[in-house]
Amino acid sequence: MRHIKWGLVVGLVILTLVSLGGGVTAIAKGTDKTVTFGQLTAKNPKRLAAIRQAARQQILKQAKAKKGNQITAVYQVKLPTHMTKKATLTPDGLQMNLLANHFKLKKITIPYSQLKGKVVNRYLPKANRTKSVKTTKMVALTFDDGPDPKLTPRLLKTLKKYHVHATFFEVGQSVARYPKISRAVLAGGNELGNHSWNHPNFNSIGTAKTVSQVTRTNRAIYQATGTLPQYVRPPYGNITAAEGRAIEQPVVRWSVDSRDWAYLNTRKDINEVMKDTHGGDIVLMHDIHAQSVAAAPTIIKRLKAKGYKLVTVSELLNYHALPGLQYFGAHDYRTTGK
Incomplete structure (x- = not known):
């Protein structure tokens, strides 16, 4: 009994x-x-x-x-x-x-x-529950405008060598041209985001064309990898509130701009990132410039020497990124378009 x-x-x-x-x-x-x-x-x-x-x-x-x-x-x-x-x-x-x-x-x-x-x-x-994380020693490296047939694989080797991950915001027409490289990005434990089809200024093309740019790139990334990208990074960082509502994906901006596209100088790229980066930052670079890819090993080593853990955007944001919001860093977000 x-x-x-x-x-x-x-x-x-x-x-x-x-x-x-x-x-x-x-x-x-x-x-x-x-x-x-x-x-x-x-x-x-x-x-x-x-x-x-x-x-x-x-x-x-x-x-x-x-x-x-x-x-x-x-x-x-x-x-x-x-x-x-x-x-x-x-x-x-x-x-x-x-x-x-x-x-x-x-x-x-x-x-x-x-x-x-x-x-x-x-x-x-x-x-599957989120837990509180300390972001004071976390940094997310992000790379725009790829995939590049030579430079992106080189960068992936660097990330693998130093046991770190990054987030790649890729242009749809390049994904369609080099799908194998997009698959390699994910296979390496990295993250893929949407960076439009052919890099127009969203503010100048209107909501309908912006949605088309995003949807077309989502399609290319899905066909290449079997996965829809979670995030969108608008070219030049420009996006309206109406566009943000229409695309229904979290928007990822940045808090540190390496300006590597302007310098095209490895040493300046390194100095710019190291000068401005702190815990919780999202760093903007590009994997279509040889100088930027060459700067990555030193940047990674120096950030790690300072005790920073290099993570994906999802890890930095603790998986809490939501559509309708744009994220500049770990604790810096606001309504998309504002």
């Missing part, structure tokens, strides 16, 4: 925990829980936009999409915009029902690993 009573007590405790919601529900074997998007996001519309972003990646994955028109079509799928809409926490991820769509999918299940920082922590398994 004691064993039976004890089993009943344990069962009641588990049921109580499940009824409270949170990570226990998400990972309990054989347990599903219905939640609203308002609960998942604490009624934050930017978090909901981030869930939509993750949903597009999952739709493409489940549909095994490869063709360019399929990648374009994913942006036409109607995804939740209201906090009262419901989803289901399952042992495998967040399950969402879909309206009729091009892919003929009735539902998708987004792995919890793709929702880190997007969903309120208590609704995620412990392994």
Whole structure:
């Protein structure tokens, strides 16, 4: 009898925990829980936009999409915009029902690993929750305008040699030309972002053309790597609030500009970065200039000697980057276009 009573007590405790919601529900074997998007996001519309972003990646994955028109079509799928809409926490991820769509999918299940920082922590398994991080000794190196067929592979070798990772904001037309290099960027543990199709000034082309630039580049990156890029870095840093709302991706700017494109001088590149970089900074460089790539080993060694850990943008931002916001550093963000 004691064993039976004890089993009943344990069962009641588990049921109580499940009824409270949170990570226990998400990972309990054989347990599903219905939640609203308002609960998942604490009624934050930017978090909901981030869930939509993750949903597009999952739709493409489940549909095994490869063709360019399929990648374009994913942006036409109607995804939740209201906090009262419901989803289901399952042992495998967040399950969402879909309206009729091009892919003929009735539902998708987004792995919890793709929702880190997007969903309120208590609704995620412990392994996928964000924790407080100290960014005073973290720096994110970023490289724009690639991939370059010679210089990007050289830079990747440098990053591998010194056991560090960086974030590459790539131009779509170059990704289409050199897809193997974009795959190598990700294979090395680095991160890929969207830097437009052919580097126009978004402020001068209008919202519709900006969306086209971003979508076309997302398509090129997906076709090259099987992954939609999370971030957009607008050329010249220029983007309007309307464009930010329309593209529905976090915008990443920078807090340290190496001005390597102006100097084209390895020593000046090194000095400029070392003079201005502090913990929590996002450093802007380019992997299309030989002088910049040549400067990277010294910059990495000197930053590491100062005790800095060189990380991806996602690590620096602790996976909390949300659409509608632009990020200049670890704790410096504001509404896109402002």
